[in-house]
Structure formats: C-alpha cells, structure tokens
Amino acid sequence: MDERFLADEMLGRLARYLRILGYDTEYVREEDDDAVRARAEREHRTLLTRDRALARRTAGSALLRSPHLQEQLAELRTQIPGLVLAPRFDRCTLCNGELAELPASAARPPGAARAGPVYECRRCGHRYWEGSHTRQIRGFLLHLGPS
Numbered sequence: 498m499d500e501r502f503l504a505d506e507m508l509g510r511l512a513r514y515l516r517i518l519g520y521d522t523e524y525v526r527e528e529d530d531d532a533v534r535a536r537a538e539r540e541h542r543t544l545l546t547r548d549r550a551l552a553r554r555t556a557g558s559a560l561l562r563s564p565h566l567q568e569q570l571a572e573l574r575t576q577i578p579g580l581v582l583a584p585r586f587d588r589c590t591l592c593n594g595e596l597a598e599l600p601a602s603a604a605r606p607p608g609a610a611r612a613g614p615v616y617e618c619r620r621c622g623h624r625y626w627e628g629s630h631t632r633q634i635r636g637f638l639l640h641l642g643p644s
C-alpha cells in the first residue's frame with residue numbers, strides 16, 4: 498500500500514475506511530490550512546479534502562465533492578486508479594496504528610469469538626477480531642464493485 502493519505506476533518510468516515518483497506522491515513526488536527534499543507538508535504542501524503550480552495554492550493558491533493566462515503570470512495574478511485582478496495586484489517590481504525598496478531602497463549606478479550614485470530618493495535622492497544630462488524634464492511638465494499 499504505497500499511497501498515504503491525510504484526510505481533512507470533514508472526512509472522518511472515509512479516513513476510517515481507508516485504514517480498513519490498509520492505507521496509512523492520518524486525520525487532520527491542524528486548524529490552519531498552511532499547517533495542513535505543510536504536513537501533507539512533509540509526510541508525503543495525498544491530502545483528501547472537501548474544501549475546494551484548499552485543494553486548489555495543494556498540489557497532488559484529491560478534492561471529494563460528495564458528502565457520502567460510498568460516493569467518496571468511488572470518486573477517489575477515479576482520481577487514484579490504483580486504489581484497491583479490498584479490506585485488509587491490518588490498521589487500527591481509531592488511530593491508524595498497525596495491528597499485530599496476539600499470540601494464541603494470550604487471554605482472549607471478552608466478546609471475541611472462541612476461534613480465530615485476535616489483533617492488537619501497536620499504538621493504542623485496541624483489539625480486533627472477525628465478527629459482525631467485519632462482515633458488514635466486506636458487504637459494503639462488495640457493493641462498490643470489483644476492486
């Protein structure tokens with residue numbers, strides 16, 4: 498996953514989905530446009546924004562017109578033809594940290610299925626496992642057509 502993204506504050510849901518797809522996606526916290534642009538450049542990230550003026554001033558950014566996640570993903574795929582819409586579940590949706598599989602000997606978190614791997618975020622410690630949530634995401638992405 499070569500492409501790295503910086504999503505502006507109007508694109509929080511899209512940022513979480515891009516993390517599910519395995520893309521290194523940080524979320525804008527800087528208030529000032531110049532700081533946002535400087536960060537995108539410093540970290541070699543494609544800025545994703547719904548702000549037309551900001552997109553115009555930022556080389557290599559992607560302007561997204563739709564407020565809806567499904568359409569945003571379609572728009573992004575038009576602008577970045579190599580974008581792969583297959584979920585990888587190897588990044589934390591909360592903080593963008595990378596996930597590592599817990600050893601089989603580790604205690605399983607309450608609520609986790611009895612079988613199957615459990616993953617832990619190396620940055621914030623949040624845990625993930627296969628369940629209804631991941632099934633829902635796979636179904637949603639299926640609607641977008643083949644990746």
Ligand SMILES: [Zn+2]
Pocket residue numbers: 589590591592593594618619620621622623
């Ligand atoms: Zn995390």
